[in-house]
Amino acid sequence: LESGTPPTYPGTSDVDRREFMNHRDKESTSAMDTLKAGVVGCGAIADAVHLPVYDSNSNTELVSVAEIDAKRRSAVASKYSISSSYDDGAKMIEEENLDIVSICTPPNTHRELFVQAAENGCNIYCEKPLALSTEEAEAMEEAAEENSVVTQVGYTIRYANNYRKILEWAEQKLLGEITNAEFFCLVNPPEDSWRYDSSISGGGILTENFPHWLDFYLELFDGTLQVNDAEIRSVHTSDVEDYASISMSSSGTSVRVIAKWIEPGMTFKALKKNVLVTTEGEFEFNRDDLEGNIRGQGINFKRGHLPFVSIGPLFQTWRGASEDLPEKPLIDFIQHAMDGDRETEAPVSWGKKVTELRERIYDAGGVR
């Protein structure tokens, strides 16, 4: 259902009826001043993004939080002057009449919370990874479909200016045909101990850090990526992987990835580097820098901004090249929820595809 085009009713099928009801509901929802938001799981991502965004956004009102840790719960409740807080997310969803729920708990809890929130008619923003398995993701997609709720999975890289440019250029065919893609994802290991327990986290680097880029590359290649081969190892970890070398392809285009949790030294802390070779250009980019050529025209962006002074290759400098990346996806989602527009940047149906791709990589690497 596209936003702004009300379906006709009475329709002939149940789907028509449901869409009509949903549209009517959404109209009444959008007539309200604000959406009532609740956050399940008040860890780092909730603290950095979800709580402050819901608190400050003019379209939302942060009405409730759920957190298992009593100390953290009361700290958050008092910081944001929230009167109702819960130790159990399911209970919060059941008892509070929420319009939006953010799921920021460990991945093994996502499915249950998600399905329950959908059944309660809540629009859902679910942090990545969406689910432990494709099977789980399917159940979540089904619940979202049946209840026609607006959903989004927390992939942020696609919102970064530099990455957006690459996606837009590819979409506009300015890049011609992509011939090769390579990605190095050498990042610091996480701190929380539960992330090293696969029954809770669902996996190591491929689950913790990599979904952002899986999402990006899947989008870049129009939703089709084959996994040809994967070497997955647990070098300095026991239960989850900390190294992966993956060979993928899309209609003959080679996509190679090396992902590793590194022990950061003083000078070399992390490396996220994408190299893209296309028939019309070549690029090296990450969130901070985007350098390359399109048809021989040199381009150089910092966080999506052109230089402030550019004297050819001799000297370039930027002024205020910044972006509010972490907040962008959630703010965008809130707008979609306000409009009742289910076509978000990464709805649960897309998240399922990303989950499926991750599963195929694990399969190719002989994990599980």
Next chain:
Amino acid sequence: MKVLITGGTGHIGVNLVRKLLDENHEPIVLVRESSIVGYLPEETDTVVADITDAQSLNETFETISPDAVAHLAAASGGLSKSSMQGGIDQAFAKKVNVKGTLNTYRAADSVGVKKFVFMNTIKGHPDVSYDGDSPYIRSKIEAETAISESDLDLEYTCIYPTVVIGPYDFRLKHYHPYKMVQSNFALVPPLYIPHTMNPVPMRDVTNTIINSLEVGTEERYVVSGPNIKYRKYLRHISDVSEAECRVLPVPFSKIVIPRMIDILHRRDYLPVPGDAFNWDRSSEAPSQFENERPFGSTNLKDSIKRTQEWYEEVELL
């Protein structure tokens, strides 16, 4: 009107196809295997053929049987080289621009096409004496001579545009000044090379083509704007963009700047001497051909604005 277009994925071609679609004509774009059809609007019909292969071209024309033909295809230069800088060899230019044009003209005649438009360039106009050695321009002149001397009855219109300014510049041939304005708070020579240019709005060019396709006059149309300083062009870009770029002149820059560069080069501050810069970049139109716009009088600044907006839309600025 069913119009077969060669060179439809080029800068003028893409704009022409969009305008024809807007006006409910039926454009069919002749593309090569390697053409990037993604530059065209999704609903565009395409057909694969090569203008250098007469037989396949004839078959294609027979199948389609167009009412009119806009022949825009040309080999103008390789990677990043603009047509004015050469960038292609003589033999290739001849094969595509002369032989390809004759093939297209003959194929059009053989299926009874009534209107044929041949896109030339201002420097290829018979009344402009061209003494340069660009294989592109030489071959364009030769192509026009060849079709005018052929004994076929098909009437044709020749169009001679100057520097065409407009959106959908997928090959980024006109992107550089827009990027420079956006990337600098001030532009001073040698960041830009002062010269005179003749920009003409895309819309006036596509209008001229469509009019020629519809009416079919046996004419030569120059489509040109005013000769302006490149500095003024950059200032226009700055005016229509959010960038607050100041474009400043340097007095006697053609003498002063190369000397400055020479001095810096001798002291090892710069890798190239002053004469490495090509200061003779003039692309002005002969004065008798200034402001010739037979169909349309689009405001140049509007055209620059639309171009700027397109570069912004596709995230190039």
